[in-house]
Amino acid sequence: MEIKAAFKSETNNVCCLPGSCQFSVFGISAAIPGDWTIRPEHKGRNFSYDNGFFHFEKASPDHKDSISFGLLWETVDKEEENETFISNYAANMEMQYKKKMKKQEQFMNHGTDVVEISGIPACILRISYNASTELMAMRRCQRIYVTNIAFLQESSKRRITASVIATQQRMEQEKEALEALLYSIKVV
Numbered sequence: 001m002e003i004k005a006a007f008k009s010e011t012n013n014v015c016c017l018p019g020s021c022q023f024s025v026f027g028i029s030a031a032i033p034g035d036w037t038i039r040p041e042h043k044g045r046n047f048s049y050d051n052g053f054f055h056f057e058k059a060s061p062d063h064k065d066s067i068s069f070g071l072l073w074e075t076v077d078k079e080e081e082n083e084t085f086i087s088n089y090a091a092n093m094e095m096q097y098k099k100k101m102k103k104q105e106q107f108m109n110h111g112t113d114v115v116e117i118s119g120i121p122a123c124i125l126r127i128s129y130n131a132s133t134e135l136m137a138m139r140r141c142q143r144i145y146v147t148n149i150a151f152l153q154e155s156s157k158r159r160i161t162a163s164v165i166a167t168q169q170r171m172e173q174e175k176e177a178l179e180a181l182l183y184s185i186k187v188v
Helices: 084-102 168-173 175-183
Strands: 021-023 028-033 038-040 051-057 064-075 108-117 122-132 140-152 158-167
Touching: 021 051, 021 168, 028 064, 064 175, 084 108, 084 122, 108 140, 108 168, 108 175, 140 168, 140 175, 158 168, 158 175, 168 175
Parallel strands: none
Antiparallel strands: 021 028, 038 051, 051 064, 064 158, 108 122, 122 140, 140 158
């Protein structure tokens, strides 16, 4: 299994984003830009050490599009090693996206890699699709890019999943910063 290097500083730690704040809950943290809005999502799920979801968002100055970052954690019921989890994750996610968009042939998988997050191998999946979504605050169809990252923390038996969602233009303009946001996730 090949592990690609994350954005690292000279001290070999994943770098923080300029102007970011450390968000931390139940031993999971990420460097969230200070000008983003936080939206705790608790509908239909417990919010505890075992399960939770937070949604962070930044709208463009003209409010025509936005960037979304979601951070989810949940306890897994079955015994599974992280390596098995990440090898199955990309295939399962691609199948879910294709099923969700079965009438659209506009789904594209832009690649899957294994990277390291908090010293743990993680799967990173990049996809895009055409959508008309309120998340992007526009009612016309546009290309949406999603970068998902997922890993299983074996010691706590929690699956950590994070995603960045943005329009094609925003993803291209801010790709390094958005991927650094994903790589900033730490689990203790």
